[in-house]
Amino acid sequence: MSILVTGGAGFIGSNFVLDWLAQSDEPVINLDKLTYAGNRENLQSLNGDPRHVFVQGDIGDSALVADLLAKHQPRAIVNFAAESHVDRSIHGPEDFIQTNIVGTFRLLEAVRAYWGGLQSDARQSFRFLHVSTDEVYGSLGKDDPAFTEAHRYEPNSPYSASKAASDHLVRAYHHTYGLPVLTTNCSNNYGPYHFPEKLIPLMIVNALAGKPLPVYGDGQQIRDWLYVKDHCSAIRRVLDAGHIGEVYNIGGWNEKPNLEIVHTVCALLDELRPRADGKPYKEQITYVADRPGHDRRYAIDARKLESELGWKPAETFETGISKTVQWYLDNQAWVSNVQSGTYREWLEKNYTGRNA
Ligand code: NAD
Numbered sequence: 312m313s314i315l316v317t318g319g320a321g322f323i324g325s326n327f328v329l330d331w332l333a334q335s336d337e338p339v340i341n342l343d344k345l346t347y348a349g350n351r352e353n354l355q356s357l358n359g360d361p362r363h364v365f366v367q368g369d370i371g372d373s374a375l376v377a378d379l380l381a382k383h384q385p386r387a388i389v390n391f392a393a394e395s396h397v398d399r400s401i402h403g404p405e406d407f408i409q410t411n412i413v414g415t416f417r418l419l420e421a422v423r424a425y426w427g428g429l430q431s432d433a434r435q436s437f438r439f440l441h442v443s444t445d446e447v448y449g450s451l452g453k454d455d456p457a458f459t460e461a462h463r464y465e466p467n468s469p470y471s472a473s474k475a476a477s478d479h480l481v482r483a484y485h486h487t488y489g490l491p492v493l494t495t496n497c498s499n500n501y502g503p504y505h506f507p508e509k510l511i512p513l514m515i516v517n518a519l520a521g522k523p524l525p526v527y528g529d530g531q532q533i534r535d536w537l538y539v540k541d542h543c544s545a546i547r548r549v550l551d552a553g554h555i556g557e558v559y560n561i562g563g564w565n566e567k568p569n570l571e572i573v574h575t576v577c578a579l580l581d582e583l584r585p586r587a588d589g590k591p592y593k594e595q596i597t598y599v600a601d602r603p604g605h606d607r608r609y610a611i612d613a614r615k616l617e618s619e620l621g622w623k624p625a626e627t628f629e630t631g632i633s634k635t636v637q638w639y640l641d642n643q644a645w646v647s648n649v650q651s652g653t654y655r656e657w658l659e660k661n662y663t664g665r666n667a
């Protein structure tokens with residue numbers, strides 16, 4: 312028995328693979344294109360481990376995926392592979408359409424052919440779990456109830472629109488062809504191996520480098536934060552016990568405005584790695600022009616997952632963010648290795664001249 316994980320060298324995918332193999336001996340076939348966001352260093356601790364088979368490749372490469380399925384005969388697929396950064400989708404949506412929509416479609420086609428050829432028992436127990444986001448539901452007003460699984464789809468960025476399209480394809484492959492799918496829609500993750508283009512790792516890395524901490528707009532946008540390992544445990548639970556064709560929202564009831572997140576990161580760094588001049592890191596906060604089309608608030612109602620499958624997060628925001636800041640302090644080599652030329656070009660493109 313084995314599972315196929317796509318995008319397993321990215322932030323959440325690599326945490327998932329590491330956690331999976333820490334708890335099980337079931338091998339993982341890890342298919343990842345290694346875009347700028349994919350990093351084999353995240354999986355360094357698995358070097359030489361025969362339970363981890365890494366394959367560099369694209370989910371949209373139908374022949375490669377068909378070969379992998381035929382060779383390894385996985386009992387399940389967990390699809391993390393995606394372009395994931397909203398700001399990049401605003402600067403250039405093409406890759407998001409290619410991977411998140413066309414790539415998911417080609418993956419589904421290859422999986423449908425493979426699943427159709429399985430013997431009856433294997434066919435029945437097979438699962439395709441699609442990892443998606445709360446952003447497909449759009450933006451909430453201040454007093455609106457949190458997103459349930461029944462919330463209408465109202466994606467606002469090219470990223471969320473491409474994820475919404477992929478969710479619809481997954482749903483259609485179940486409805487039309489009977490493919491045994493599960494979909495999860497999770498809120499904002501944070502934790503180890505988070506690429507420093509996203510809010511929390513960017514703030515940690517910039518603070519330590521003495522750079523400005525760029526807050527978009529008024530910093531009062533709200534996100535609902537979940538420690539990455541809790542997302543991974545929820546996915547394992549849905550894979551084990553989720554009902555075929557169902558959607559599960561994943562979240563930890565941790566709504567916070569961005570400015571509060573940045574202040575928390577600054578306060579932790581003040582304590583753990585004080586600035587040489589003794590001043591607080593929050594002095595580095597700079598307000599910059601807002602993200603176009605910026606969603607104001609996300610909040611996940613995770614009661615279905617809790618009541619039907621008995622899942623609960625293990626971390627509070629306070630424990631998770633302390634672990635995260637400490638991880639970045641302890642892994643400065645990882646941090647400097649990910650700051651390649653292309654990373655610096657991205658910072659230049661997204662932040663230079665971005666006046667409030
Ligand atoms: P990430 O950008 O860190 O990693 C994405 C990974 O996918 C990378 O390793 C990349 O190399 C790989 N990849 C990209 N295109 C590929 C392709 N065509 N074929 C194979 N591999 C490809 O993203 P992440 O933050 O780890 O997110 C993983 C998944 O979880 C995504 O589907 C994302 O939409 C979803 N999600 C993320 C969050 C979050 O807060 N980060 C929250 C909810 C859902």
Ligand code: DAU
Nearest residue numbers: 395396397444445446498499508509510525526527532569
């Ligand atoms: O909600 C789930 C989503 O969370 C995932 O689907 C996405 O893949 C993931 O990237 C994340 O999207 P966000 O756009 O919410 O994450 P990001 O870290 O880019 O931004 C978080 C908030 O912080 C958002 O309101 C924008 C703001 N921000 C971000 C950056 C990078 C800033 O104020 N300054 C910044 O420099």
